[in-house]
Amino acid sequence: MRNVWIVFKTLVKDWLRSPTGVFFSFLFPVLLLLIFGTLFGGTENTRYALYIQNLDVDESGNQTNLSTAFIEAIKSTECFDIKPLDKDVNISAFVKNQQTIETLRFLVIPDGFEEKAINKTVVVRMGIIVDTLVYVINNYSQYMNASDIANITMGKEMLSAYLNQTNATSPEVLLIADEHAQSTQIIKGIIYSVSNGFNNQLTGASDIVIPKSEDLQQRRWRAADYYLPGYIAAFIMTNGIIGMTTTVTEYKRNGIVKRLSATPLSKRDWILGCILQQTFLGFALTLLMIGFSWAIFGVRAIPDLYAVSLIFIGCVLFSSIGMTLGGFVKDIEAANGIGNAIGFPLMFLSGAFWPVEVMPSYMQTIAKGSPVYYFHQGLREIMIYSEPANATISFVVLTVLAVIFTLLAIKITRWKDL
Amino acid sequence: MNTVIEVKDLVKEYGKSRAVDRISFDVKSGEIFTLVGPNGAGKTTTVEILECLRKPTSGRVTILGYEIAKDEAKIKKRIGVVPQEFNAFERLTVLENVKLIADIYGRKGELKSYLELLDLWDVRNKKFKILSGGMKRRVGICMAAVSEPEILFLDEPTTGLDPEARRETWGVIKKLKETGKTVFLTTHYMEEAEKLSDRVAVIVKGKIVAMGAVKEMIEKHGGGYRVFTKVGGKEVEAIFKKYTDSIIKVDGGLCGKFLGKRDAAKVALDLYSRDIEAEIVEPGMEEVFLSLVGRKINERGEFE
Numbered sequence: 001m002r003n004v005w006i007v008f009k010t011l012v013k014d015w016l017r018s019p020t021g022v023f024f025s026f027l028f029p030v031l032l033l034l035i036f037g038t039l040f041g042g043t044e045n046t047r048y049a050l051y052i053q054n055l056d057v058d059e060s061g062n063q064t065n066l067s068t069a070f071i072e073a074i075k076s077t078e079c080f081d082i083k084p085l086d087k088d089v090n091i092s093a094f095v096k097n098q099q100t101i102e103t104l105r106f107l108v109i110p111d112g113f114e115e116k117a118i119n120k121t122v123v124v125r126m127g128i129i130v131d132t133l134v135y136v137i138n139n140y141s142q143y144m145n146a147s148d149i150a151n152i153t154m155g156k157e158m159l160s161a162y163l164n165q166t167n168a169t170s171p172e173v174l175l176i177a178d179e180h181a182q183s184t185q186i187i188k189g190i191i192y193s194v195s196n197g198f199n200n201q202l203t204g205a206s207d208i209v210i211p212k213s214e215d216l217q218q219r220r221w222r223a224a225d226y227y228l229p230g231y232i233a234a235f236i237m238t239n240g241i242i243g244m245t246t247t248v249t250e251y252k253r254n255g256i257v258k259r260l261s262a263t264p265l266s267k268r269d270w271i272l273g274c275i276l277q278q279t280f281l282g283f284a285l286t287l288l289m290i291g292f293s294w295a296i297f298g299v300r301a302i303p304d305l306y307a308v309s310l311i312f313i314g315c316v317l318f319s320s321i322g323m324t325l326g327g328f329v330k331d332i333e334a335a336n337g338i339g340n341a342i343g344f345p346l347m348f349l350s351g352a353f354w355p356v357e358v359m360p361s362y363m364q365t366i367a368k369g370s371p372v373y374y375f376h377q378g379l380r381e382i383m384i385y386s387e388p389a390n391a392t393i394s395f396v397v398l399t400v401l402a403v404i405f406t407l408l409a410i411k412i413t414r415w416k417d418l
Numbered sequence: 419m420n421t422v423i424e425v426k427d428l429v430k431e432y433g434k435s436r437a438v439d440r441i442s443f444d445v446k447s448g449e450i451f452t453l454v455g456p457n458g459a460g461k462t463t464t465v466e467i468l469e470c471l472r473k474p475t476s477g478r479v480t481i482l483g484y485e486i487a488k489d490e491a492k493i494k495k496r497i498g499v500v501p502q503e504f505n506a507f508e509r510l511t512v513l514e515n516v517k518l519i520a521d522i523y524g525r526k527g528e529l530k531s532y533l534e535l536l537d538l539w540d541v542r543n544k545k546f547k548i549l550s551g552g553m554k555r556r557v558g559i560c561m562a563a564v565s566e567p568e569i570l571f572l573d574e575p576t577t578g579l580d581p582e583a584r585r586e587t588w589g590v591i592k593k594l595k596e597t598g599k600t601v602f603l604t605t606h607y608m609e610e611a612e613k614l615s616d617r618v619a620v621i622v623k624g625k626i627v628a629m630g631a632v633k634e635m636i637e638k639h640g641g642g643y644r645v646f647t648k649v650g651g652k653e654v655e656a657i658f659k660k661y662t663d664s665i666i667k668v669d670g671g672l673c674g675k676f677l678g679k680r681d682a683a684k685v686a687l688d689l690y691s692r693d694i695e696a697e698i699v700e701p702g703m704e705e706v707f708l709s710l711v712g713r714k715i716n717e718r719g720e721f722e
Contacts, residue, residue, distance in 0.1 A: 006521045010507060010514075017509035017545075255505040259561075262469050262499035263522045264491060416471055 003265050007273025012280060015247075025243060025281055029235035030292055036231065036353055037297050047078070048187055051106045053085040056113035064114035070173070073194050074107070080190075091176060105187060106176040116171035121202045123168040128203070130159050225301045228293050229379030230352030235289065236282045236311065237318045237372045238347055242339035244278050244322025248413075249335035252326070257415075267415035275319040275406065282315035306388040307379055313398045314375045320405035327412035352376050371401055420447040422569055422600050423468060428477035430463050430624075437463045439624035440477070445617075447568075450591070450601040454611040454703070455621035457719040461604040462502050464621070465573045468602065469499045482568060495523070498562030502573040502604075504555065508547035512538055512557050515546055516564050523565035535597075536560045536590055552583025559590055569600045576610060577719070588614055606719035608703035612636075618703065620710055628710050632703065639709045640701025643682035647671045647689060647696050654694060661685045 015021050052074070056067040063071075075082055085094075091106055098104055133156040141149050175191055177184045200206070251257050260270060286303070293299040303311065322339070329335045347353075349363065350372035356364045367373050378394025381387045423445035430438040438460040445451040453461045466472040467479060470490045479486045481493045506515040516529055516538075533539040536556045541549065546557060555575055562570055572591065576584040584607075591614055595601055605611055611618050612632055619629040628635060647654055648671045655672060658665045661684060664675040676682040682698050689696040708714055714722045 002524075003522060006518065010510065010518050013514065014507045014509050254508075255501060255503055256507065258471065258501050259499075259504065259506065260522075262471055262494065262497075262501065263519060263565075264494045265522050416473060 003269040004272045004276060007265070007270055008276040008280070011274060011277040015277065015281070021247075025239055026285060026288055029231075029239070029285060030288060032235070033231050033289055033292060034296065037227065037293065047081050048105065048183055049083065049103055050074075050080040050187070051083050051085040051104075052109065053087060053089065053091065053106060054109045055087050055111040056109050057087065057111075066114035066117050067109045070109065070113070070194075070198055073198050074191070077190055077194060079187075101178050102181045103183075104178070105184070106174075107191065108174040108176065110171060110174070113171040113173070116169060117202060119166075119168040120170050123163065123166055124203050126159050126163055130156055130163065133159075225299045226380070226384060227353070228290070228299055228301050229383050230350075230376040231293075232286050232289055232311070233314060233372050233376035233379055234347045234350065234352035235285055236314050237350075237375070238343045239281060239285060240278055240315065240318025240320075241322045241325070241343040241346070242336075243281075244274065244319050245325040245329060245339040246332060246335045248274060248323060248326030249329050249332050252330075253332055261415045267413055268410050270415075271320075271323055271406070271409050271413060274323055275316055275409075278319035278322070279312060279315035282311065282319075286311055301383040303379075303383055304388075306391065307382045310375070310378050310382065310391065310395060310398065313395065313402055317371060317375075317398050317402035317405060320402060320409050323409035324405050324412055327409055327414065346370050346372050350376065371398060374398055421445070422447045422482055423451075423602065424478075424480045425464075425468070426478045428464065428467065428479060429475045430460070430467060430472065431475045437624055438467070438474075441619075441621070441624070441626045443619050443626060443629060445569075445600060445602060447600050448595070448598055449616040450595055450603060450614050452603040452605060452611040452615040452618045453621055454605055454608065454618055454707070456606055456715045456721055458623075459621045460624040461606075461621060462573055465571050465602065465604050466501075469497065469501075469571050470494055471499075471501075495565075496568050498565055498567035498570045500555070500558040500562045500570070500572045500575055502577070504558035504575075506546045506554075506557060506561065509545055511543050511545055512549070512560075513542040515557060516560050519561045520564045525565055529564060532560050532564050535593060536563070537586075550583065551579050552586055555579065555583070555587055556590055559587070559594070563594060563599070567599065569602060570594060571602045573604050574606070575603070576605065576607065584610070606715050608707055608715070612703040620707060622711055628706070635706050636701050636703065639706040641705050641709050642675050642677045642701060643679055644699045644701075645674050645676065645682050645685050645689075645696050646699060647673075647694055649694060653692070654689070657688050657692070657694075658685060660688070 015025075052071055054063050054067050054071065056064045058064060071082070074080060085091075085106065091108070095101060095104060133152055137149065137152060137156070144152075173191070173195070175188060177187060248257075257270075261267070290299070290302065321342075325338055325342070326335060329338055349359075349367045350356075350370045351359075351367050352372060356367045356373070359367060374394040374397045378391035378398070381390040381394070421444045423443075425444065426442050427440045428438055428442070429436065429440055441460075441464065443451075453464060455461055463472060467474050467486065468481060470486050470493055474486075482496055484493050486493060507518070510518070513529065513533070516533065520529060530539060533542055536559060538553070538556055538560055541553060546554065549557065559570075559572065559575065562572070575591070576587045579587065588610065591601060591603070601614075603611075603614065615632050617629070617631050618635055619626045620635075621627070628639060630638070645658075646668065648669075650667060650670060650672050655665060658672060658674040661681050662674050662676055666673050674685060676685070679698075679700075686696040686698050704714065716722050
């Protein structure tokens with residue numbers, strides 16, 4: 001073990017004095033963390049730009065009360081950056097002058113919006129009264145005298161006759177947006193939701209099913225917390241596989257391995273020293289990522305002893321895979337290529353950046369065969385759900401693989417005939 | 419003197435190619451033994467087998483009484499190695515690199531004496547990567563010597579160095595010999611072999627073609643002393659003929675061969691007395707190699 005420690009100290013010192021090594025080991029993953037963290041668990045609510053053209057104005061040119069109320073209802077969702085569009089603007093011409101249409105969205109409130117809305121409201125309310133009277137006659141006539149029943153029936157027939165003569169149409173607000181843009185479906189949903197609420201208000205109907213929401217922060221975790229274990233697992237994996245493969249190939253190429261192999265240092269001690277150094281880097285990287293995530297995304301997931309143990313096993317596993325690859329790769333270009341060819345697919349297929357459930361089923365099978373999947377799933381169970389017992393499979397899979405690949409690295413690495 | 423290295427019928431094959439072909443030799447304690455030959459002769463393969471870095475195909479090798487096939491760990495504790503194209507951790511300082519090897523050997527105590535012996539004390543805190551080629555080789559030798567080995571293996575320690583750095587390295591190797599160490603050297607520089615070695619083995623195409631003490635080798639295969647003149651003509655030829663019949667024309671001048679230094683000096687004086695410039699060339703390892711192999715080796719270690 002003394003020699004393992006000597007190798008470890010030397011490699012850490014050598015690595016710390018390599019600016020490019022530090023950059024790619026630490027800063028590169030942190031940059032990616034910031035990018036992915038912002039994409040998938042950002043710090044701000046998304047607001048969509050929305051042009052509103054209100055054509056419903058009175059004779060003086062003022063917007064009608066109901067159309068104004070509708071716009072206020074949309075504003076109150078806080079989902080939009082609303083930009084009023086003058087009623088004289090031709091939307092088709094306006095669109096032609098824009099470079100991109102993906103983020104262009106228009107909501108047109110038609111002329112006569114208020115009038116149609118009031119008429120429709122009256123009709124709807126009268127319809128409700130007719131339905132109520134029918135219900136009363138059908139279900140409660142045995143409790144009433146004949147004259148009351150006759151009066152109610154007459155009133156119902158008068159209202160029905162009026163409804164049959166009336167041709168009230170609903171005012172239609174028009175959403176103009178790129179149907180291919182992902183955001184359009186979301187915006188449609190929001191507008192429909194606002195319209196429903198507005199309709200209920202007009203007809204005096206009270207909400208029966210009430211959707212409630214709760215800020216995820218109240219349940220302690222934010223999206224960035226959820227993704228952090230995935231980022232940690234993915235970057236420990238890339239550092240281990242890509243970093244280790246290229247580093248040991250470089251040491252082999254420049255003669256350092258041969259120099260050391262001529263000393264009493266054993267191959268086993270060299271490999272264990274390399275793995276220990278990579279494990280140290282893995283922990284340092286984890287600390288840095290948690291620090292950044294805490295400072296920028298406000299994450300609260302802090303690794304406990306179980307998580308630290310799993311991170312240790314993960315570091316050993318992916319370093320030993322890197323050592324195994326470095327054992328038979330001869331030149332640095334091949335090492336880079338093979339490291340990237342294995343590391344990147346593993347990273348993106350593992351579900352570290354997005355749930356595996358969104359992948360096609362055959363991809364899910366592949367993803368679930370990746371050690372990175374077990375790594376981040378285990379970390380998530382421990383760090384997010386505080387269920388270390390659920391990480392048992394992860395512990396077992398990673399430990400078995402770590403032992404296998406460490407033994408394989410010792411077997412494959414050449415210490416003679418270099 | 420004790421025998422510290424014993425090699426008997428050593429063979430190393432790479433596929434169908436035989437790099438080392440049944441060579442045998444031994445090395446005595448405290449001597450500088452040099453394996454000299456062109457590139458591809460089998461020098462590095464041989465020395466790396468002795469360093470336990472390669473497995474021989476057949477043959478028997480013992481180092482300090484241990485068989486390389488059985489006692490690799492024991493051998494490695496008692497030898498120091500400077501591999502061909504030596505490198506160290508580039509971002510570590512000279513002192514850190516030397517200490518690394520000292521630590522691996524479990525050697526306690528100060529390192530100053532070793533660094534001073536190799537003139538590296540003043541640059542001990544400089545990073546390895548910024549050193550000159552000569553200094554890097556000295557660091558390599560220091561790393562090999564710091565474990566206080568009984569045998570030092572130096573594989574082409576001066577290849578690629580400028581003449582000044584090469585001479586500095588020779589000085590270092592001589593100092594190490596003075597401390598009682600056995601040095602096993604490989605080189606393609608005949609001058610290096612001649613200046614440093616007690617004994618030399620000439621290796622060509624995996625076979626040792628001659629072996630012995632440097633002086634004996636030169637006497638036996640060096641072809642005697644030669645006297646060169648820049649001018650020819652009957653007068654000069656007549657002077658040469660007074661002392662030798664072995665005369666050849668060289669670049670418009672003449673060259674006479676003499677077995678003894680005395681005869682060479684006499685003819686040179688005779689020529690000078692007639693205002694004819696003459697140069698005496700002593701035989702050396704280059705002549706030995708030429709005589710044994712029939713070809714010369716250039717600066718890069720290839721046959722001319």
